[in-house]
Amino acid sequence: MNILVCIKRVPATAGQITLTPDGQDIDTRYLGFTISPHEECAVEEAVRMIEAHGGITTVLTLGPEAATDQLRDAMALGIERAMLLETDGREWDPVATASAIVQAIEAERAAGRSYDLVLFGNESADSAGYQVGVRVADALDLPCVTGIKAIELADGHATVRRQTESGWETAEVSLPAVLTVKEGLNLPRYPSLPGRLKAKKKEIGRIKPQWQGGGLEKIRLKLPVQAEHTVEILGTNGDAGAQLVEVFQRLRLL
C-alpha cells in the first residue's frame, strides 16, 4: 500500500494572537510552528495503516525550507518518506497549492510510485479554505470524501464514516481515493526518541514548483475584536466545593 499524507506548516496559536506590523502574518516569535490537529490524525492514521497492512507512507508539504521541521516531525512518528514542494515563503492559494500537489503526484506516478490513498486534513489551521483536498481529487479524477472520522480498509476499497448533526454517515469508496480527515479520527502518538533521531537523518525529496498566482490574494490580516474573558473566583481550596456543585448543576453536568 502506498499512502500520501499532505500537511501544512502553520503557526501554533495562543489565547491572544498578535500580527506582524504590516498585517501580513501572525507574529510567531513566541509560538513556534505546527500542523493542524486534523493533519496530526492523518499522519497517525497513515502510520497505523502501514503497521496493519504493510506498505510505504510519504508525507508532503508545500512551504518554505523551514517546513522540513514538520516533515521530520511526521517521520519521527513513523512516516517513511518526505517531500518538500519548496516555496520562497510567499503564500500559495488553494488553487495553486492543489495544482502543485497534483503535479508532484503525477511526477511520482511517472517515476513508478502511485498512491492508493491520499490523506489531507479537513481544512488547514490557518486559512481554513477546505479546498485543497477536493481540488486535488478533482484534478486527478479520484473519488473524495471529506470530514472523515473513521476509516476501515478492505480489499481495494475503504469504508469511511463522518459525523453529522443527526448522526453518522457511512460511505464506501474504491481506492485510489482522496480522504480529508478530522480530529477525533484517532489519538495520535507522541514521537519516541529513536524516532526523532532517525527522522533527523532522513533524506527529504525536494521539488521547486513554479510560482503560480492563484485566484485568491491576501490583502492583509485583521484581528477580530477579542471577547473580554471574565473569571469568577468561586473560592479557594475546600470553600469552593458548594459553589462548584451549583455551577455544575446550572450547566446540567450533575
Added chain:
Amino acid sequence: MSGVPAQARVVVIGAGIVGNSMAYHLAQQGWKEIVLIDKGPFPNPGGSTGHASNFIFLTDHSKEMTLFTLDSVRQYKELGVFTQSGGVEVARTAERMDELKRRMASSKAWGIDAELASPAEVKRLVPFINEKIILGGFSTPGIGTVDSLRGGTLMREKAQAMGAVTVVASTEVTAIDVENGRVRRVRTDKGDIETETVVITSGIWSPRLARMAGASIPLSPAVDQMISVGPVPLFADTVGEIKYPIIRDMDTNGYERQHGGDLEVGSYDHRPILWEPDDIPSIGQSKLSPTELPFTKEDFDESLEHALELIPDILGDPRVGIRHAINGLLSLTPDGLPLLGETPEVKGLWSVAAIWIKEAPGIARCVAEWMASGVPEIDPSGSDIARFYDHQKTRAHIRARTAEGFNKTYGIVHPREQWESNRRVRLSPFYEREKALGAVFFETAGWERPNWYASNKPLLEEYGERVMPRRYEWDARWWSPIINAEHLAMRDRVGMVDLSAFAVFDIAGSCALDYMQKMCVVQVNLPVGRVIYTSLLNTSGGIKADLTVMRLGTNHFRVVTGGADGMRDRKWFSDHLPEDGAVQITDLTSSWATIGVWGPRARDLLQSITDADVSNEGFPFGTCRFVDIGPVRALASRISYVGELGWEIYVPFEQGSRLWDAIWDAGQPHRIAPVGIGVYGTTGRLEKCYRAYGNELEQEFNLVETGLARPQVKPQDFIGKEAYLKQRAEPPAVTLCTLTIDDNTSSSGFKRFMMGREPVLSPQGKRLVDRHGRGSYVTSAGSGPSVGKTILMSFLPPEQAKAGTKLAVEYFGEQYPATVAVAGPTPLFDPQNTRVRS
C-alpha cells in the same frame, strides 16, 4: 478582587517560589501590611517556578550556596513538600571522576552525607542506567524533589493566616516611583500603593521592574531545554512522584529525573539561548506560559543522543514518547551567583532574583532577616547585588558573561578559572608596560591585573626547586612557578606590584571623624598622616569589610579596599552617611593608580628618586604623605600586605606611566622584579598570615575568631561594638589557624597542592565541628616559597587550635597529613615583623 491596598509596609512583586517565601519570612520577622502582587493568576502566575524541574542537589563548591540549599531543604521538609529520592552525578570521563572527588571534599567540608559509587553501585541505585559508559558516580542520599508551587502556596497561606499579607493576583506593576533616591509608591493597573519598601522577586522580569525605579538587576533570561517522555512502563507502579534517584549526566550537561510515569530529560548542553527581558511574551501571547517557549528541536538533538546512550532501556523504547517539550526560561547572572539585597541605586528597593528552586526558601529567610535586622544568619556577601560595578550592569557584559557561563552549569570549573569574554574593560595606566613584560592577566572586577610576568622566567633558574614546581596538571592550571620566583625575588631584593584595582573612596566633611569612628573598629582619631588597618562590623559583630584608611586631614579620610569588595563596601559606607550631608563619600577609584614597591631594597630605590626623607625615622611604618617622584606628586603609604619594607604609591591616573618608568628605571640596579597578584594575593600574604575578605573574613566569623581583635577597644561607639564586646568576653568557638602540609605526595607519587575550601579533618579522617555546628575547612591555600611549605588557613575548634596539632586535609579523595603551625595571627615568615618595620 478589584483594587489594591492604598498603602503597604512592603510590596513584594512576583509570586513564584521566591516571592511567596519572602512574604512568609517577612511575616515571620513580624512585618505586617505586606502586599504580594503578581501580574499572573495564582498559584502559577507563569514564571520560572511553574516549569521548574524541582530537584535539589545539595553540594555546591560555594559554601554560601550550599548553606542556602540546606536551609531550603529543611524548610521544604517542614512544609511536607519534599520527596527524598537520592541523586547521582555520573562521570563518563576520568577528569569528571576527579571532579566528583572534589565534590566529595566539598560535601565533607559543608557536612553533607555523600559517597563515591562504582558503576555497579550506580546500577544498583538506578537500575535503568547504562553503567557500561560511566566510570562512576557521586551519590547523595539526601537529594530529592519538591512541589515548589505547593510549597509557595503553603508559605503564602501561612503568611495570610498570620494576617500579615494581602495577596493581589492578575495585577501588573506599571511604575515604581522614587523620590529623593527612595522608593515612595508602586503603581499598578488597579491602583497605586504607597510604600517605602519594594522587593523585586520577579525572576526573569526583574530587570524590567528595577529599571522602572532607575536601578539595575543584572540578569539575563536564558533557555533551559527540557522534555518529558512517557509513559515509562518501569514507572507504572510508582506511588507518588519519584522513586528512583535523579541522575545528572555531568559530562553532557544533562539530567534525567522520574516524574510520576514520565522521565524528564533536561540539558544545559545546547548553545546559550538568551532572551531580553523586554521580549518575553505576555501571558496571553504565550502558548503555554511566558517562561515556557516553543521547543527548538534541533538544539536538543545532541542531548537526546546523550540521554539515549545513558538510559537506553527507557528512552529507546518506541512506546515511550516525547509528550512535552519546552524551552524553559530561567535567570542567569554574569558571575553565576544570585542577586540579593538592597539595590545600590535606590533605597528601599530590594532584589531577590536569579534564584533556583533549590535555594529559594533559604535565601528568602536570609534576605528577610537582612531587611528586618541587618544581620542575616547566613552571610550573603557573595550574592550581594551591590557587588557590581557599573560596567558589569551593561547589557553587553551581562550577555557576554551569561552566554559564557551557561555551559559551565555542570562544568568542571577550576577555582582560578578566568572568564574569556568581555575582557580588557578596566586597564591601569601601567597596562602597556606590563604587556610588554609578558604579563599574564587575571581579571578582578573588570580590571586586568598581571598575575605573573613571563619576563621573570629567568628567575626560575635562579631559585630552582625553591619555586615549589607543580607537576600535576590540575594544580598547575591557571598558575605558574614564576609566581613563587617573583615572591622570592621580592623577599631578596625588591618588587613592584600594580595595585590599581583598589577601590578608593574619600570620606570628608565636617563630621567625617565622628562618622569614621562609628564605622571602624579601631581608633581613627590619630594624627593626620597615619594609616590604619581596620575591620567594619555589622551590628551582630560579623565582619562586613576589611580595609585601610589614611587620615589626610582632620576631617578627611581616604579609604582603600579590595577591588572585588569595593562596591559592597561603598554601599555600606553610603548607607550610614548622615542625612544632613555633613559627611560625603567620593569614589576616586578611577582617579588614582597604585604601585606597591616592597622588598629589602625598597627604601634605597625610593630614596634614589625622591628628595623626601624616606628613612625609618622620617617615614615610619603606618604613615602616609605626599612625595615628589621626579615631576610626579604621589601619595606614599608605608604599609604592606606582603610583609616587606615598602610603600603603596598612589598617583593621579594619567601620570601613572611616568611613575612606573621612574620606579622601573631606578629599580634596575636593584634587579627589581615586576611582581604579580599571585604573590600579593596568595603567597606573600599567606606567609604573613594576613587574612583576606571573602576567604577568612566574612559575616559568619567574628574578630576574636579571626585573630583580629586588638588588645584594647576604643572608648568611642562603633557599629557592632556591643556584639564585639560580648564576643571578647566569651571563649571563641574557633580560632583561625595556619597549617602546613607535612607531606603532599599523593598515592600516585605526584606532589599535590590544595587551593582552598577543602575539609580539614582529624588524623582519622573525621570532620571537625565547632560548638555552633560549623565544620572546619581550608579558607585559603597556597605556596609559601620562603618557608618552603604549602600553607593553609582554617578555623579550628579549641581542642585542635594549638600549634603542633596533627590533622588531615582531604584533596581529590586523598588525605594529606597537616600540622597546625600557628594558632592565631602570628606570621609564619618573619614572626616579629621586623621587615615591615625596618
